[in-house]
Amino acid sequence: MSTVQRQSALPVRMERFAPKDEVSKNAQLLLRAGFIAKEMAGVYTFLPLGWRVMNNIMGIIREEMESLGAQEIFLTALQDPSIWETTNRWSDDVVDVWFKTQLKSGAPLGLGFTHEEPVTRLFTRMVSSHKDLPFSVFQIQTKFRNETRAKSGIMRCREFLMKDLYSFSRTSEEHEEFYNRAQNAYERIFARVGIGDSTYLTFASGGTFSKYSHEFQTLCDAGEDVIYVDEKRKIAINEEVMSDDVLNDLGIRREDLVQHTAAEVGNIFSLKTKFSDAFQLLYRDEEGEQRPVVMGSYGIGPGRVMGVAAELFGTESAMVWPVSIAPYAVHVLSLGRNDDALACAKACADRGVDVLLDDRNRRAGEQFAEADMIGCPIRVILSEKTARDGVVEVTDRVSDTTQRIPVAEAPARIAEMVQENTQALCR
Ligand code: ATP
Ligand code: MG
Numbered sequence: 001m002s003t004v005q006r007q008s009a010l011p012v013r014m015e016r017f018a019p020k021d022e023v024s025k026n027a028q029l030l031l032r033a034g035f036i037a038k039e040m041a042g043v044y045t046f047l048p049l050g051w052r053v054m055n056n057i058m059g060i061i062r063e064e065m066e067s068l069g070a071q072e073i074f075l076t077a078l079q080d081p082s083i084w085e086t087t088n089r090w091s092d093d094v095v096d097v098w099f100k101t102q103l104k105s106g107a108p109l110g111l112g113f114t115h116e117e118p119v120t121r122l123f124t125r126m127v128s129s130h131k132d133l134p135f136s137v138f139q140i141q142t143k144f145r146n147e148t149r150a151k152s153g154i155m156r157c158r159e160f161l162m163k164d165l166y167s168f169s170r171t172s173e174e175h176e177e178f179y180n181r182a183q184n185a186y187e188r189i190f191a192r193v194g195i196g197d198s199t200y201l202t203f204a205s206g207g208t209f210s211k212y213s214h215e216f217q218t219l220c221d222a223g224e225d226v227i228y229v230d231e232k233r234k235i236a237i238n239e240e241v242m243s244d245d246v247l248n249d250l251g252i253r254r255e256d257l258v259q260h261t262a263a264e265v266g267n268i269f270s271l272k273t274k275f276s277d278a279f280q281l282l283y284r285d286e287e288g289e290q291r292p293v294v295m296g297s298y299g300i301g302p303g304r305v306m307g308v309a310a311e312l313f314g315t316e317s318a319m320v321w322p323v324s325i326a327p328y329a330v331h332v333l334s335l336g337r338n339d340d341a342l343a344c345a346k347a348c349a350d351r352g353v354d355v356l357l358d359d360r361n362r363r364a365g366e367q368f369a370e371a372d373m374i375g376c377p378i379r380v381i382l383s384e385k386t387a388r389d390g391v392v393e394v395t396d397r398v399s400d401t402t403q404r405i406p407v408a409e410a411p412a413r414i415a416e417m418v419q420e421n422t423q424a425l426c427r
Contacts, residue, residue: 341359
């Protein structure tokens with residue numbers, strides 16, 4: 001059953017001005033509208049509206065992970081240095097984003113910035129035979145990174161949630177098959193959260209283990225990456241790896257490419273046997289031969305996705321969320337004297353729609369300005385005038401079209417609009 005949230009009960013204070021120390025549009029908008037609160041540079045609290053958006057994004061990610069057959073786990077943030085020494089990733093000279101702390105005894109600990117090492121070691125206890133494979137696990141968990149730059153609002157934080165998925169396969173063929181399915185799941189995720197049209201599968205550096213990795217890059221001025229897009233083929237090359245050799249290799253012509261600024265919202269990586277070799281994650285094949293497990297690692301930052309959505313669909317003072325991740329799909333504004341607003345909101349909720357009801361009886365201008373910032377994609381207005389006419393006024397803010405619908409028919413029609421708009425994202 002869906003909810004009606006009375007706005008009068010939301011612990012939120014909208015700000016008239018954006019904070020001076022924030023330069024990014026996403027932070028300005030999200031702070032002003034009360035989605036997030038700033039604790040310090042690169043560290044943000046999610047308030048009720050913002051946490052609902054995050055939960056919607058994470059819900060879509062979870063569904064797609066589960067459709068891959070991946071099981072959800074929850075690894076620890078506190079990290080034992082010895083695991084990371086195994087792969088030479090404890091040293092600050094090798095990894096420059098560690099936050100480190102220590103036990104009372106003085107023994108060092110780290111706060112996890114990623115989880116390849118612990119997840120690989122974990123499964124050495126459970127995998128020994130080809131019958132134990134393949135499988136995949138994912139988590140949505142806090143990562144800590146001592147990033148030098150934290151100027152992009154929630155797109156680059158020092159503490160942030162990451163969905164990380166790890167796959168364990170017997171052979172490269174088996175890995176490839178999973179990797180391709182994961183790539184498709186990522187495409188569905190970015191379409192469903194509403195940024196699919198501007199997100200490109202991008203060839204990027206494969207590090208020391210593979211020729212390429214794949215990033216999912218969303219065109220966005222606030223991004224930190226430069227990519228070259230082949231619009232016809234819907235793929236891109238990260239400037240990091242751009243060369244004639246790579247163009248040849250991928251069969252891409254330089255003249256088909258257009259340069260763009262973009263933000264990396266996700267990436268997928270073939271790890272081959274780098275981590276399984278290091279931790280001796282081995283299995284016996286059908287002939288009794290010992291072989292290393294073939295691994296992959298697949299990340300998405302739900303907070304970065306939210307920030308990118310704010311950049312794409314917002315200005316400093318107005319936002320229109322994709323319906324699938326909106327804090328509420330529908331915002332019912334009760335203006336002046338109107339006794340039908342609560343009934344209308346409840347009737348929408350009965351049809352499975354989440355509704356925010358502005359029941360505060362402020363000046364209409366103020367109610368509108370705040371509704372613009374909150375950014376629900378469907379706005380329903382009930383006023384003295386609509387009551388006289390026996391209608392409600394329904395605006396689809398994505399197409400910017402308004403209809404007057406008889407009161408009795410409105411909830412069913414609004415629920416339909418929500419459904420149609422959700423489906424439109426997945427075409
Ligand atoms: P970047 O190149 O942006 O520094 P990365 O390549 O280090 O990111 P991964 O370690 O693969 O990223 O992380 C997976 C995903 O987590 C990224 O695609 C991004 O969506 C998100 N992410 C990474 N760093 C941050 C951060 N500091 N704040 C918020 N989200 C992040
Ligand atoms: Mg990257």
